Amino acid sequence: MRNLMLSVALIAAPVAVFSGFYLMMAPAAAVQAATSAGPNLGDMSAFVTIINDVESISATGDFTAAEKRITDFESAWDEAAGTLRPINKAYWGNIDDAADAALSALRAKTPDASSVVGTLADLQIALADPSLQPTHAPKGVATVAGIATTDEIGRALPCEVMLKDVAAELASGKLAGDVLAQATDFQTKALERCNADDDARADGFSAQALALLAK
Known part of the structure; x- marks a missing residue:
């Protein structure tokens, strides 16, 4: 994740359609986010707060503003990497992968509503429980x-x-x-x-x- 600002366009789908989909997805993410202290990585509440903001902004359909806010997460996460990553590389990596996916979704040329909602929900889940195993198989050192x-x-x-x-x-x-x-x-x-x-x-x-x- 980097601090590079990329320009993103609003999707053409009506805000009401996106908001409805978001409301269906949000409860699960909210439940996961309630546990702010990630296992072995310490207090994740500051990161959760930012992503809560990103989800709220995304629900309005303003993906430009949402991308700007998630950049605050990106900056804070990168700054904390030197402390958090050595504690547990696998757990840190699970959150980092989820964050990369959310950043990519919001920085797409034309952000997709379902992709934005899904990746943000996944990031909340990872922040709540970073012990979840990565979806890809270990590859070893390259x-x-x-x-x-x-x-x-x-x-x-x-x-x-x-x-x-x-x-x-x-x-x-x-x-x-x-x-x-x-x-x-x-x-x-x-x-x-x-x-x-x-x-x-x-x-x-x-x-x-x-x-x-x-x-």
Whole structure:
């Protein structure tokens, strides 16, 4: 998840239709959200409050405003990642996956009402109980150019972390001109993909940069 603001358009479906669908889905999410303290990750109430706001705004059909509010969640979640992720990577990943889905739904060129409602409800469920297993099978650690780009359950590492590693290596100042140029190019590509919320490709570029810098 990133702090990049993307423009989204309102869907053409009448607000009343969306609101009716939302009201059918909201009770289940509300029940799940009532448990604000996620197992082993601590108090999730601040995150739940933001998503409650996003759901309320989405119910009016104003997806532009809803996307703006969920960006507050994205910023807070990214800021807390350094503390929460080491506590339990799997639990953190379950919430992160649900959040990515909700962000994607709201940032679609033409947001789909059912997708927005469903992904927000899933995020509330994950916040209430992050111990739920991910839907995809564990893949193990993936590498690019010999550098790990995922954690042990196959999720892409936060691209900001790898970019910091690249920046630290580049700051050493002991690089040949051609290596510096190649590594800087990979860094630029990694930053571009990171800003596009594409951790997997960003990590791949960062890994290639780190592999060059390690030679």
